[in-house]
Each structure stands twice: as structure tokens, then as C-alpha cells.
Amino acid sequence: MHIGSIPLPNRLFAAPMAGVTDRPFRQLCKRLGAGYAVSEMVTSRKDLWASLKTSRRANHDGEVAPIAVQIAGTDAAMMAEAAAYNIERGAQIIDINMGCPAKKVCNKWAGSALMQDEPLALHIVEAVVAACAPHKVPVTLKMRTGWCDAERNAVRIARAAEQAGVVMVTVHGRTREQGYRGAAEYDTVAAVKAALRIPVVANGDIDTPEKARDVLAATGADAIMIGRAAQGRPWIFREIAHFLATGEHLPPPSVLQAKRWLLEHLDEHYGLYGEYTGVRTARKHIGWAVRVLPGGLAFRDTMNRLETCEDQTRALNDWFDALADRHLLLPTVVAANEECLEQQA
Numbered sequence: 472m473h474i475g476s477i478p479l480p481n482r483l484f485a486a487p488m489a490g491v492t493d494r495p496f497r498q499l500c501k502r503l504g505a506g507y508a509v510s511e512m513v514t515s516r517k518d519l520w521a522s523l524k525t526s527r528r529a530n531h532d533g534e535v536a537p538i539a540v541q542i543a544g545t546d547a548a549m550m551a552e553a554a555a556y557n558i559e560r561g562a563q564i565i566d567i568n569m570g571c572p573a574k575k576v577c578n579k580w581a582g583s584a585l586m587q588d589e590p591l592a593l594h595i596v597e598a599v600v601a602a603c604a605p606h607k608v609p610v611t612l613k614m615r616t617g618w619c620d621a622e623r624n625a626v627r628i629a630r631a632a633e634q635a636g637v638v639m640v641t642v643h644g645r646t647r648e649q650g651y652r653g654a655a656e657y658d659t660v661a662a663v664k665a666a667l668r669i670p671v672v673a674n675g676d677i678d679t680p681e682k683a684r685d686v687l688a689a690t691g692a693d694a695i696m697i698g699r700a701a702q703g704r705p706w707i708f709r710e711i712a713h714f715l716a717t718g719e720h721l722p723p724p725s726v727l728q729a730k731r732w733l734l735e736h737l738d739e740h741y742g743l744y745g746e747y748t749g750v751r752t753a754r755k756h757i758g759w760a761v762r763v764l765p766g767g768l769a770f771r772d773t774m775n776r777l778e779t780c781e782d783q784t785r786a787l788n789d790w791f792d793a794l795a796d797r798h799l800l801l802p803t804v805v806a807a808n809e810e811c812l813e814q815q816a
């Protein structure tokens with residue numbers, strides 16, 4: 472699997488998620504089996520580049536290559552400038568966001584809203600490709616299946632983007648109108664794959680090794696991209712890799728191993744955000760990790776009231792150690808629920 476001339480170790484990708492896939496989380500996903508991870512979107516608005524939020528997103532210190540930055544915006548010249556700006560800061564791949572349904576982005580006609588205006592979408596693609604070409608930086612595109620049910624134009628946009636020089640297309644199997652409702656469909660992803668010569672990535676609702684296998688088979692996609700299922704469970708990438716290679720399930724990680732990964736992640740997280748923001752933004756990652764474990768919901772409530780890195784780390788350490796006294800391996804969701812029921816009985 473290549474993006475342009477850049478080789479990737481495998482075909483399991485971490486999806487860009489604003490507020491989630493920051494550098495520490497991307498690093499963790501890559502350590503645990505993701506072959507590729509795209510940054511959270513960076514705005515094309517120059518006036519925001521100096522903001523703490525955007526400068527954190529453009530910080531790639533120590534990131535494992537390839538460094539892929541997603542840009543979002545509505546103006547071709549600004550998007551071209553944003554591409555050049557991020558290349559100067561280390562981006563080796565530029566991804567154009569035509570997949571995000573967030574209102575904040577869509578009100579300004581960015582993200583998946585661009586799919587409703589095909590000439591503008593293409594104009595943006597051409598401008599970004601032209602800006603990246605002198606640096607030999609490949610451009611990729613992330614999109615949905617279309618604007619709405621009646622207008623599934625992913626194939627048309629993907630074809631035009633390929634002709635304009637885009638080297639890989641990712642398709643999330645929902646329309647803009649759907650948001651995250653309903654189930655992802657993969658027929659349109661398969662149609663995009665059949666229509667293009669460049670690699671196509673299937674995305675949407677992939678949350679188990681079996682689903683990964685089935686989506687690859689149903690779409691013929693070159694790779695799959697996983698978002699929400701990696702929240703709190705970044706080892707899903709190696710679980711899927713193992714299953715695709717052997718047809719067998721990897722046992723869950725040990726409780727103590729999961730604790731180590733989480734604590735290492737938090738350490739990097741505090742390093743990027745500092746104590747005040749770091750403690751607050753770490754809560755969601757910890758919450759995702761513990762919510763499916765026995766006693767996890769109660770612990771999450773306690774942990775949400777802690778205010779320092781030291782307290783948060785200590786509480787997490789102690790809680791996982793207590794869990795390790797009862798379980799060698801991380802209890803599965805079903806087993807965890809059974810234990811909750813036993814505790815309630």
C-alpha cells in the first residue's frame with residue numbers, strides 16, 4: 472500500500488477525528504498497529520493559525536512518518552496556502568476534508584458541504600494539488616457518499632479528483648445529510664473503488680475484526696479506516712491485523728498492559744497540552760477506556776473531578792491495579808457487563 476510514492480506498513484488507517492486524533496493519540500494508534508493516521512483538520516483560515524488550538528494541531532514533534540495533515544476550508548487559494556503552510560511544518564501528505572458534517576465547518580461550506588458544489592470542490596482540489604506539486608507532496612481526499620440520499624455523487628467527485636491528481640480517496644459510507652445516523656453502506660464505496668485506479672479507503676462503522684474483513688471483501692477497497700471504534704481501544708488495529716493475517720482472534724491485552732499504554736498516552740498528552748487543558752481533555756480518553764470495564768462508569772465520575780495530572784495518573788494507576796487483582800486480561804464488554812450485573816445482584 473502506497474500513498475503516492477510513500478510506502479505504508481499496512482492497510483489499517485486511523486480516521487481523523489477533531490478533538491481526538493491529536494499527535495499523542497495518533498502515535499498510540501501507530502504503535503498499536505495502525506499503518507497510517509491523519510491529523511485532525513486544520514483550518515485554512517490564516518487568522519487562526521497562530522491560535523493555540525491550530526498550532527498544537529500543526530505540531531508534529533517526534534511523530535512517526537508519514538505525517539499527514541488534513542485541511543478544511545472553502546476557498547481554493549486559502550486551501551492552497553494552508554497546504555503550503557503545513558508542508559513547511561512537516562506535512563508529507565495533505566488530505567482535503569470533504570467528509571466532516573460539523574455545522575461549524577458546513578456553515579462555511581467546507582467539509583462534506585463541498586460535495587454539494589462540485590465545481591468548487593474540484594477547484595479546491597486543483598489548487599491544493601498545484602500547491603503541493605512543487606514539494607512532491609501527495610494529496611488525498613476524504614469524502615462521504617454524497618450530499619443526501621438522492622444525490623450520491625461520490626463517484627463523480629472521486630473521478631474528477633483522480634484526474635486532477637489526487638492519489639487516494641477515502642469514502643465514509645454515509646451522506647452528509649445522515650450525519651452519523653443509520654448504518655454506513657458500502658455499495659457506494661465499492662462503486663468508487665471500481666471507478667478509480669488510485670487506492671480507495673473504506674470507512675464507516677468498522678468496529679470488529681470480522682467487520683473489517685467483510686468491508687474489505689464487499690468493497691474491494693485497498694485499505695480501511697477506523698474512527699470511533701479506536702476511542703479507548705486503540706489496540707483494535709493490531710487485533711484486526713492479527714485476524715486478517717491468521718483468521719484468529721488475538722486475546723485482549725492484559726489489564727496491566729492496557730494501563731501502561733494509557734499512562735504512556737497520558738504522559739504525552741499532558742506534554743502537549745500542559746496541566747490545565749491536559750487534565751480536562753484527557754478525561755474523554757480515560758472515560759472511553761474505562762466505560763466498558765467493570766466499575767468503569769463510577770470511576771469515570773470520580774476521575775472527572777480530579778484537577779491535576781498527578782491525581783489523575785495516580786487514580787488511574789490504582790484503579791487499574793485493583794482491576795488487575797481480579798482480571799489478568801482486560802475483561803470484554805460482555806464479561807464486564809456480566810460482572811456489573813453480579814455486583815448489582
Ligand SMILES: Cc1cc2nc3c(=O)[nH]c(=O)nc-3n(C[C@H](O)[C@H](O)[C@H](O)COP(=O)(O)O)c2cc1C
Pocket residue numbers: 486487488489490491511512541568569570571613643674675676677696697698699700
Ligand atoms: C469526534 C469526531 C470528530 C471527527 N472529525 C473529523 C475531521 O476532523 N475530519 C474528517 O474528515 N472526519 C472527521 N470525523 C469523521 C471520521 O473521520 C469518520 O469518517 C467517521 O467517524 C466514520 O468512521 P467510524 O464509523 O469508524 O467512526 C470525525 C468523527 C468523529 C466521531
